[in-house]
Amino acid sequence: MPHIISGRLRQDTVTPEYSRRTFGQLAGLFSVGASFSSLVPSAHAQTPPSPTDSVFLDKNEYWTGPFPQAVQVAQQEILQGNRYDPGHVHEAFLKTVAVTERVPLDHALVWQGSMDPLIRSVASFASPQRGLVTVDPTFEVPWAVAKYLNIPVQRVPLTAEGRYATRARSLLTANPQAGLYYICSPNNPTGTPTPLDEIRWLLEHKPVDAVVLVDEAYIHFSENPSAFPLLKDRKDLLILRTFSKLFGMAGLRVGLSFAHPELHSRMMRYDGETATKLINVAALAGARESLLSPEKIRQRREDMASVRREVEAHLTKRRIAFVPGSVANMIMVDWGHPAKNVAAAFAKEGVIIGRNWPIWPNVSRITLGSREEMQVFFQQVDRLFPA
Ligand SMILES: Cc1ncc(COP(=O)(O)O)c(C=O)c1O
Structure with a gap:
């Protein structure tokens, strides 16, 4: 745990001086295990159910593993696992990312998943003086980190009237002087995307020294454009990606952040060099191969869209309300009864649904x-909601 805070801590204009103790506590959040268990609440209070002995519709993972070709190249790397990176896979991976995603090579960093850069972006760009703004509901990790560091959080409710979409103007109104505006697009848990124009508007109207973070963990499931084109010449936009969702690699831990190098350097106070350099090369080789398979990405996207249509049709037939407009691998279902009780009733029959x-x-x-x-x-x- 203390390795995260080794070295001197640099300060910047936005983030105030935290005590060493607070940094020490924050360090614990960077470990992936701690992140998931302590930062993300669960619908299931007791022993966490296992995906292998149930129908596991929790955690937003993909239902099957990596692309078979990705597994093959990863295996080749494992065979040379006595060496650190004999094939220069780290470098090859980032070069591939730059080409396939059309971003400058010096704007991309790879991490063990996207949780680490997400946590450190809150610690780096928001502060007790310059808060965090998000919609509600959204991925709770930024809230948890903010709470830990006494950073005020403004949450803008998503509403039916607003078609459950993120509105840039309401984010800015909620706190015109925030340090960090977090937009998850498509949003976890509603699956609703944020139009690029909204993000562009926020970038143009927020305080110059505030940062906009666009979390694109679920972007591959959707046809919606990425925020990548907005990166050009900006030092206040950070974009996160992950291989944990459509690529079926959650346990293999590969994530990406994209930003101007100056913005990235402001996130490196807690051993960022180590966190971005020491990545499992087998996972990187598999991730690289996945990016080189656009046809397979399209196929998974279409498969997911077709399952989503079937689920929406079934719920509609049963007159069960859901949040419309998901373009991702999740849907929010309104049971009209406390969701915790409903989750427990499903779990009794071996179907593990997600949290509320x-x-x-x-x-x-x-x-x-x-x-x-x-x-x-x-x-x-x-069975639970008979007609
Ligand atoms: C919106 C969002 N961002 C980031 C993450 C972190 O994912 P990982 O660390 O596996 O890349 C998740 C995981 O569920 C997520 O839903």
Whole structure:
């Protein structure tokens, strides 16, 4: 744990001086295990259910593993696992990212998943004086880090009237002097995307020294444009990506951040060099191969869209409300009853659904699984909510 804070801590204009103790505590959040268990609440209070002995529609993972070709190249790297990086995979991976995503090479960094850069961006760009703004509901990790560091958080509710979309103007109104504006697009847990024009507007109207973070963990599932084109010449935009979702590599831990090098350097106070250099080369080789398979990416996107349509149709048929407009691998279902009780009833039958957010106590996040898994889900929906 202390390795995160080794070396001298640099200060910047936005972030105040935290005590060494606070930094020490923050360091614990960087470990992936701690991140998931302590930062993300669960719908299941007792022993966490296992994905292998249940229909597991929690955690927004993909229902199957990496692309087979990605597994093959990763295996080749494992065979040379006695060496650190004999094939210069780290470098090759980033060069591939720069080409496939059309971003300057010096704007891309690779991490063990996107949780680390997400946590450190809150610690680096927001502060007790310059708060954090997000919609509600959204991914809770930025809230948890802010709470830890006494950073004020403004949450702008997503509403039916606003079609559950993120509105840049309401984010800015909520705190015109924030240090960090977090936009998850498509949003976890609603799956709703934020139009590029909204992000552009926010970049143009926010305080010059505030940062906009666009978390694109679920972008591959959607046809919506990435915020990459907005990166050009900006030093106040950070974009996160991950291989944990469509690419089926959650446990293999590969994530990316994209930003101007000067913005990236402001995130490096806690051993950022180590966090971005020492990445498992087998995982990197698999991730690189995945990026080189646009046809397979398209296929997974279409498969997911087709499952999503079936789920929406089934819920509509049963007159169960859901948040419309998801373009990702999840859907928010409004049971009209406390979501915690509903999750427990599903779990009894071996179907593990996702958590709810305090703002919507009757609504559960359902991660979309395979067609077969969703059939089991439908059976339980029909049993628990008979027509
Ligand atoms: C919106 C969002 N960002 C970031 C993450 C972190 O993912 P990882 O660290 O696996 O890349 C998640 C995980 O569920 C997520 O939903």
